[in-house]
Amino acid sequence: VAELGTPTRSVVTTCAYCGVGCSFKAELNGDQLVRMTPYKNGKANRGHSCVKGRFAYGYMEHPDRILNPMIREDINDPWREVSWDEALGFTAKRMRGIQEKYGRRSLGVITSSRCTNEETYLVQKLARGVFMNNNTDTCARVCHSPTGYGLGQTFGTSAGTQDFDSVEHTDVVIVIGANPTDGHPVFASRLKKRLRQGAKLIVIDPRRIDLVKSPHIKAAHHLPLRPGTNVAVVTALAHVIVTEGLADEAYIRERCDWDEYLAYSDFVSDERHSPEAVEELTGVPAEELRRAARTFAGEKNGAIYYGLGVTEHSQGSTTVMGIANLAMLTGNVGREGVGVNPLRGQNNVQGSCDMGSFPHELPGYRHVKNADVREIFEKAWGVTIDPEPGLRIPNMLDAAVEGTFKGLYCQGEDILQSDPDTKHVAAGLAAMECVVVHDLFLNETANYAHVFLPGSSFLEKDGTFTNAERRINMVRKVMAPKAGYADWEVTQLLAQAMGADWNYTHPREIMAEIAATTPSFAGVTYEKINELGSVQWPCNDAAPEGTPMMHIDGFVRGKGRLMITEYVATDEKTGPRFPLLLTTGRILSQYNVGAQTRRTENSTWHGEDRLEIHPHDAEVRGVKEGDFVKLASRSGETALRATLTDRVSPGVVYTTFHHPDTQANVITTDFSDWATNCPEYKVTAVQVSPSNGP
Numbered sequence: 001v002a003e004l005g006t007p008t009r010s011v012v013t014t015c016a017y018c019g020v021g022c023s024f025k026a027e028l029n030g031d032q033l034v035r036m037t038p039y040k041n042g043k044a045n046r047g048h049s050c051v052k053g054r055f056a057y058g059y060m061e062h063p064d065r066i067l068n069p070m071i072r073e074d075i076n077d078p079w080r081e082v083s084w085d086e087a088l089g090f091t092a093k094r095m096r097g098i099q100e101k102y103g104r105r106s107l108g109v110i111t112s113s114r115c116t117n118e119e120t121y122l123v124q125k126l127a128r129g130v131f132m133n134n135n136t137d138t139c140a141r142v143c144h145s146p147t148g149y150g151l152g153q154t155f156g157t158s159a160g161t162q163d164f165d166s167v168e169h170t171d172v173v174i175v176i177g178a179n180p181t182d183g184h185p186v187f188a189s190r191l192k193k194r195l196r197q198g199a200k201l202i203v204i205d206p207r208r209i210d211l212v213k214s215p216h217i218k219a220a221h222h223l224p225l226r227p228g229t230n231v232a233v234v235t236a237l238a239h240v241i242v243t244e245g246l247a248d249e250a251y252i253r254e255r256c257d258w259d260e261y262l263a264y265s266d267f268v269s270d271e272r273h274s275p276e277a278v279e280e281l282t283g284v285p286a287e288e289l290r291r292a293a294r295t296f297a298g299e300k301n302g303a304i305y306y307g308l309g310v311t312e313h314s315q316g317s318t319t320v321m322g323i324a325n326l327a328m329l330t331g332n333v334g335r336e337g338v339g340v341n342p343l344r345g346q347n348n349v350q351g352s353c354d355m356g357s358f359p360h361e362l363p364g365y366r367h368v369k370n371a372d373v374r375e376i377f378e379k380a381w382g383v384t385i386d387p388e389p390g391l392r393i394p395n396m397l398d399a400a401v402e403g404t405f406k407g408l409y410c411q412g413e414d415i416l417q418s419d420p421d422t423k424h425v426a427a428g429l430a431a432m433e434c435v436v437v438h439d440l441f442l443n444e445t446a447n448y449a450h451v452f453l454p455g456s457s458f459l460e461k462d463g464t465f466t467n468a469e470r471r472i473n474m475v476r477k478v479m480a481p482k483a484g485y486a487d488w489e490v491t492q493l494l495a496q497a498m499g500a501d502w503n504y505t506h507p508r509e510i511m512a513e514i515a516a517t518t519p520s521f522a523g524v525t526y527e528k529i530n531e532l533g534s535v536q537w538p539c540n541d542a543a544p545e546g547t548p549m550m551h552i553d554g555f556v557r558g559k560g561r562l563m564i565t566e567y568v569a570t571d572e573k574t575g576p577r578f579p580l581l582l583t584t585g586r587i588l589s590q591y592n593v594g595a596q597t598r599r600t601e602n603s604t605w606h607g608e609d610r611l612e613i614h615p616h617d618a619e620v621r622g623v624k625e626g627d628f629v630k631l632a633s634r635s636g637e638t639a640l641r642a643t644l645t646d647r648v649s650p651g652v653v654y655t656t657f658h659h660p661d662t663q664a665n666v667i668t669t670d671f672s673d674w675a676t677n678c679p680e681y682k683v684t685a686v687q688v689s690p691s692n693g694p
């Protein structure tokens with residue numbers, strides 16, 4: 001700060017890292033950004049922040065940023081810097097050529113949960129209104145798509161039920177498949193405050209995360225389940241609640257479909273779902289599981305918070321429904337201190353899903369097969385919308401390998417690094433005739449791109465992000481776009497180059513179109529967000545100032561629906577060649593694949609991914625602390641250093657995925673969630689052996 005001078009002005013904006021959505025004052029000296037200061041009036045963070053939002057913004061000035069558009073005829077040619085006009089003209093010509101040759105469904109888009117709502121809306125509109133198909137998908141495919149499915153089925157809408165303030169009223173919390181102190185630090189602080197006041201904590205996680213035992217906090221129960229057995233554990237908790245008469249039948253009679261409850265109750269009461277029956281499968285002592293169920297059902301207000309350790313499984317959607325079942329069984333939806341709360345990974349996962357990024361849903365989670373909904377957008381956009389759902393990311397890649405999918409516009413997402421089965425992703429990209437990467441950096445996917453369009457950071461544009469509590473926060477331009485255009489402008493220029501009549505002059509006009517076409521956003525305007533600080537959807541005539549808590553008098557779908565959650569073992573099996581189970585996660589100072597945080601001083605806190613291995617498993621393999629090890633699976637192998645720790649149980653190993661050198665996704669399988677194709681990142685059978693290094 002001393003070098004940069006004293007700030008002379010500030011702009012309030014929103015952190016672009018995680019789904020907590022902290023508000024910051026970007027403080028400037030002239031045009032020079034001096035520091036990011038947590039904003040005390042921010043409703044999600046109330047003046048708090050973590051090391052990512054506060055310090056890790058320097059990537060936007062990193063020399064690796066690409067500031068000029070680039071094109072090449074073939075992916076083996078060198079890149080050629082060109083003007084925006086030439087890059088967009090080249091792209092439009094190629095995309096149109098592909099459509100003429102292979103048909104309108106041969107093109108698609110991928111939206112980004114790092115971009116604003118308005119940008120995401122325009123990218124899916126590009127697919128539906130210019131490419132003329134529903135081939136739009138989002139990076140949420142690989143993280144929270146099971147949340148969309150599971151909560152949609154049980155509650156009727158694909159979003160968390162509470163605001164963050166709600167945790168201050170909770171008496172018992174289940175944290176399952178999430179590590180909030182690293183992944184969602186500001187929310188974790190609020191949770192820990194409540195725990196210090198006496199709320200009880202149940203952690204369901206293969207790893208002894210910090211919340212299990214940290215200064216002044218000790219979880220009442222830690223259920224260290226074997227990776228891949230979430231459904232068995234959650235159903236066993238429900239078994240205890242139902243068979244021991246702990247279910248809130250008055251609530252269920254009033255709020256839920258009673259016939260479905262009776263069927264569910266029969267299912268869950270079966271002895272095969274008892275803690276004793278699943279003890280060997282899950283690795284969780286039956287008595288501890290019984291005690292945890294009694295603790296959860298025994299308190300007045302029970303809340304459940306979960307993360308990617310729930311969703312990134314072959315039964316991710318089933319576990320989300322099982323969690324919703326637990327909340328309904330115990331009468332824990334519809335008031336302060338309770339609820340089902342997905343902790344969203346990226347800053348705008350909620351928003352990218354809300355904005356119609358999925359190939360079967362228009363904005364507001366409305367199916368493309370619904371002619372009435374299509375008509376709303378057809379009138380607004382002046383086009384005819386394809387009634388057939390489009391392709392998900394893995395299906396786009398399959399179709400590319402088969403030769404029917406040829407062109408992709410990928411905004412703010414590095415699918416080669418973040419999606420499973422890297423070899424298959426590469427094969428799909430290599431088979432396409434026009435891959436457009438729109439990003440800040442020349443990422444791994446760009447190795448297969450024909451066009452690179454420079455992106456804009458969150459400091460270089462106006463717009464909105466929607467956080468994990470459905471809170472629409474304002475993103476305000478702090479400085480001019482370094483490459484000349486904000487991302488929404490680039491998408492518009494591409495649409496115009498392809499002949500579309502788009503004429504937005506500011507993102508507020510895009511939000512006005514979203515409000516006009518999407519009932520849950522009907523009352524959202526920039527003026528209202530500026531006046532109130534933020535607004536939680538649904539925001540409409542029924543709730544003009546937004547909705548902090550959902551399902552108060554009834555579920556969005558009417559009666560809550562308890563779903564049968566049969567455990568089905570993953571196809572990923574351990575065996576003599578691959579006897580250990582690998583699971584993955586994040587660390588405080590880094591963010592996802594590290595494209596941003598690795599280009600900041602945060603990297604000094606976590607310079608490499610390490611493999612956590614139990615001392616017993618290490619000893620039998622001759623591995624010592626800090627040794628390089630080979631980590632091999634049926635899909636591939638990599639090398640990284642080992643950390644010996646009893647945070648993981650024998651038989652389980654763990655690593656982060658922040659550094660491209662580690663290539664954790666070379667190891668992971670191509671198994672995925674049965675309902676949504678969300679990859680099964682959290683369960684991979686592996687072997688660990690000594691290695692000389694990468």
Ligand code: SF4
Pocket residue numbers: 015016017018019020021022045049050051052053054184185186187
């Ligand atoms: Fe940003 Fe999340 Fe940290 Fe808040 S908790 S500062 S939103 S990374």
